[in-house]
Amino acid sequence: MALMITDECINCDVCEPECPNDAISQGPEIYVIDAARCTECVGHFDKPQCREVCPVDCIPVNPDVIEPREALQRKYEALIRAKAPAGTPVDAKGGAA
Numbered sequence: 001m002a003l004m005i006t007d008e009c010i011n012c013d014v015c016e017p018e019c020p021n022d023a024i025s026q027g028p029e030i031y032v033i034d035a036a037r038c039t040e041c042v043g044h045f046d047k048p049q050c051r052e053v054c055p056v057d058c059i060p061v062n063p064d065v066i067e068p069r070e071a072l073q074r075k076y077e078a079l080i081r082a083k084a085p086a087g088t089p090v091d092a093k094g095g096a097a
């Protein structure tokens with residue numbers, strides 16, 4: 001699954017720098033989460049970091065993007081590969097070796 005931001009967002013900006021996948025950005029009216037980049041923080045943290053800091057608790061699961069944990073892990077590994085400089089070895093967990 002990915003998470004999403006509801007219209008209760010008050011544009012406080014604290015979640016955006018916490019996202020390890022650069023999945024959060026300012027949208028036309030409120031902050032938005034790119035579902036293609038959100039792993040629910042799988043691969044980085046035990047808990048979704050954006051939820052940990054959101055003062056108004058407006059970051060639920062996106063019901064349109066249901067993914068099992070294995071899919072989130074694969075998404076994380078793909079994001080790491082895309083970020084790593086060409087030729088960088090990637091270990092079994094997806095991190096740079």
Ligand code: SF4
Pocket residue numbers: 003018019020021022023024033037038039040041042048049050051
């Ligand atoms: S759950 Fe993690 S990866 Fe997803 S938007 Fe929040 S901070 Fe980013």
Ligand code: SF4
Pocket residue numbers: 005008009010011012013014015016031050053054055056057058059
């Ligand atoms: S932390 Fe919550 S209220 Fe603040 S910008 Fe992010 S989603 Fe909006």
